[in-house]
Amino acid sequence: MHKLDDNRAWLLIVPVFALVAFNAIIPLMTVVNYSVQDIFGPGQRAFIGVEWFREMLRDPTIQAAFIRQMVFSGLVLAIQIPLGIAIALLLPRSGWKSSLAIILIAIPLLVPFNVVGTIWQVYARPEIGLLGRAINAVGFDYNYTASPVAAWVTLLLMDTWHWTPLVILLAFAGLCSIPQPYYQAARIDGASRYAIFRYIELPKLKGVMTIAVLLRFMDSFMIYTEPFVVTGGGPGSSTTFLSIRLVNMAVGQFDLGPAAAFSLMYFLVILLFSYVFYTILKMNSRA
Amino acid sequence: MMSIAETTLVAAPLARKRARSGGRRRAITASLLGLFLIFQALPIYWIVRMSLMTPANVLSRPDFLPVDPSLDNYRTIFSDPSWYMSFVNQITYVCLNTVISLAVALPAAYAFSRYRFIGDKHVFFWLFTNRMAPPAVFLLPFFQLYSAVGLFDTPWAVALAHTLFVVPLAVWILEGFMSGIPREIDETALIDGYSLPRFFVTIFMPLIASGVGVTAFFCFMFSWIELLLARTLTSVDARPIVVTMTRTASSSGLDWGLLAAAGVLTILPGVAVIWFVRNYIAKGFALGRV
Numbered sequence: 120m121h122k123l124d125d126n127r128a129w130l131l132i133v134p135v136f137a138l139v140a141f142n143a144i145i146p147l148m149t150v151v152n153y154s155v156q157d158i159f160g161p162g163q164r165a166f167i168g169v170e171w172f173r174e175m176l177r178d179p180t181i182q183a184a185f186i187r188q189m190v191f192s193g194l195v196l197a198i199q200i201p202l203g204i205a206i207a208l209l210l211p212r213s214g215w216k217s218s219l220a221i222i223l224i225a226i227p228l229l230v231p232f233n234v235v236g237t238i239w240q241v242y243a244r245p246e247i248g249l250l251g252r253a254i255n256a257v258g259f260d261y262n263y264t265a266s267p268v269a270a271w272v273t274l275l276l277m278d279t280w281h282w283t284p285l286v287i288l289l290a291f292a293g294l295c296s297i298p299q300p301y302y303q304a305a306r307i308d309g310a311s312r313y314a315i316f317r318y319i320e321l322p323k324l325k326g327v328m329t330i331a332v333l334l335r336f337m338d339s340f341m342i343y344t345e346p347f348v349v350t351g352g353g354p355g356s357s358t359t360f361l362s363i364r365l366v367n368m369a370v371g372q373f374d375l376g377p378a379a380a381f382s383l384m385y386f387l388v389i390l391l392f393s394y395v396f397y398t399i400l401k402m403n404s405r406a
Numbered sequence: 407m408m409s410i411a412e413t414t415l416v417a418a419p420l421a422r423k424r425a426r427s428g429g430r431r432r433a434i435t436a437s438l439l440g441l442f443l444i445f446q447a448l449p450i451y452w453i454v455r456m457s458l459m460t461p462a463n464v465l466s467r468p469d470f471l472p473v474d475p476s477l478d479n480y481r482t483i484f485s486d487p488s489w490y491m492s493f494v495n496q497i498t499y500v501c502l503n504t505v506i507s508l509a510v511a512l513p514a515a516y517a518f519s520r521y522r523f524i525g526d527k528h529v530f531f532w533l534f535t536n537r538m539a540p541p542a543v544f545l546l547p548f549f550q551l552y553s554a555v556g557l558f559d560t561p562w563a564v565a566l567a568h569t570l571f572v573v574p575l576a577v578w579i580l581e582g583f584m585s586g587i588p589r590e591i592d593e594t595a596l597i598d599g600y601s602l603p604r605f606f607v608t609i610f611m612p613l614i615a616s617g618v619g620v621t622a623f624f625c626f627m628f629s630w631i632e633l634l635l636a637r638t639l640t641s642v643d644a645r646p647i648v649v650t651m652t653r654t655a656s657s658s659g660l661d662w663g664l665l666a667a668a669g670v671l672t673i674l675p676g677v678a679v680i681w682f683v684r685n686y687i688a689k690g691f692a693l694g695r696v
């Protein structure tokens with residue numbers, strides 16, 4: 120759409136700007152402040168420059184948490200994006216069945232993070248949980264408090280349960296925006312189901328899927344409460360993701376300087392990845 | 407050229423075959439979807455089941471159906487003010503958050519959808535970067551900030567803090583909806599003598615009502631499910647139910663039955679909200695800009 124040039128439009132974004140600036144810039148400056156100082160106690164601090172950043176980059180526990188986080192987010196995207204599209208394709212497009220399915224699918228989205236953790240903590244237990252018992256009954260030796268693999272499977276299943284609905288809703292929204300004549304034309308041409316998906320539906324999904332990939336990436340990269348409640352970062356440190364490591368450092372050990380330096384780098388990594396995703400996906404949807 | 411009779415002869419088996427494969431395909435579709443819905447529903451069933459049992463039974467009995475079902479856990483919650491008031495607290499700050507977010511996001515989204523101005527793209531991107539800030543990063547600074555301005559342990563603190571990641575998304579969704587409304591409508595109304603605020607409220611808002619509904623849904627959702635900031639910014643007076651849940655550990659360990667009952671109660675408002683927006687939710691992002 121053609122837009123009017125008018126700098127008075129700034130007046131309309133002043134409220135949002137003020138609110139977000141209050142919430143973002145002041146705390147961010149606090150973090151920057153901590154990250155370059157060594158704090159011994161009240162009123163006792165020294166400027167130490169980038170020392171904390173250097174130390175954090177060398178910290179092997181953080182490096183390990185970072186790799187874990189990357190693998191986790193990668194798996195989350197690899198599972199949830201295709202699954203979400205597939206389920207959206209199966210959904211009826213209109214009528215009460217469609218509404219009912221949407222409501223059932225959307226419920227996990229409204230479950231608070233720690234309740235999700237509470238549910239899966241018990242649901243996946245090998246001796247009393249339905250899921251844990253089912254997996255063991257099939258013949259796998261499954262116990263998420265003892266085996267790292269089982270812990271990862273549990274967390275991935277939980278995240279898939281909680282967040283695939285968002286991908287489904289987005290994909291479904293994209294599919295609903297395709298005009299019926301497209302399908303009629305395809306039927307007249309005798310297009311196969313696959314061809315319809317590949318040449319009509321997939322291109323229309325690119326826009327909403329960009330949003331889905333971005334949101335899923337950000338949220339899975341910041342995940343804290345759910346794994347914390349279920350595994351507490353264990354067994355060992357096999358599910359200690361970046362946020363869990365950070366909260367341990369800032370709240371548990373009260374290492375403000377290092378935690379602040381860690382925070383800033385964490386934020387920058389998410390920013391960088393999101394920007395790269397955004398650019399790639401945008402190029403794709405233009406091509 | 408084929409005669410009509412011959413066409414029918416060829417076409418009839420084909421049509422029958424197609425109908426049969428269509429029926430089979432529909433059956434496969436329905437059963438796959440059914441499987442997924444069961445996968446989605448079972449964990450919810452499991453927490454409802456837990457909420458009807460005593461903690462000892464939760465930890466010892468694997469039965470599929472609830473063992474000795476009773477509503478005792480719910481009775482405990484509704485007779486203890488520290489439980490039910492925390493439920494009220496959570497609804498208070500989530501609603502505050504939704505109202506504040508919509509109030510600031512509506513004019514901003516209108517500006518982004520209708521005007522070009524200095525720094526518009528940068529501000530839009532900057533807004534969205536706040537969606538990417540891990541809450542864990544902001545815990546301590548938020549605690550200090552809201553203590554300094556005297557809002558610590560009030561619903562306002564959590565409501566305002568949650569706007570950090572809710573507002574960017576709200577602006578984004580609303581902007582998509584607004585861009586779907588042709589600008590001729592604005593121009594006509596302004597020529598007819600409407601002031602911008604009056605036009606916005608009486609003509610424009612009804613046009614994007616479904617967009618406002620969907621945005622409110624997402625504001626509600628992301629604020630409702632958040633725990634870390636809510637826990638950091640409250641202590642006693644404004645404590646939400648998600649935080650009360652994390653503090654139920656007693657000498658005998660966690661009371662899983664009570665936790666589950668509280669968990670079920672946190673799911674109910676969400677179900678109600680979904681019910682209201684069920685017909686619009688799918689359209690929410692379809693129009694969003696990328």
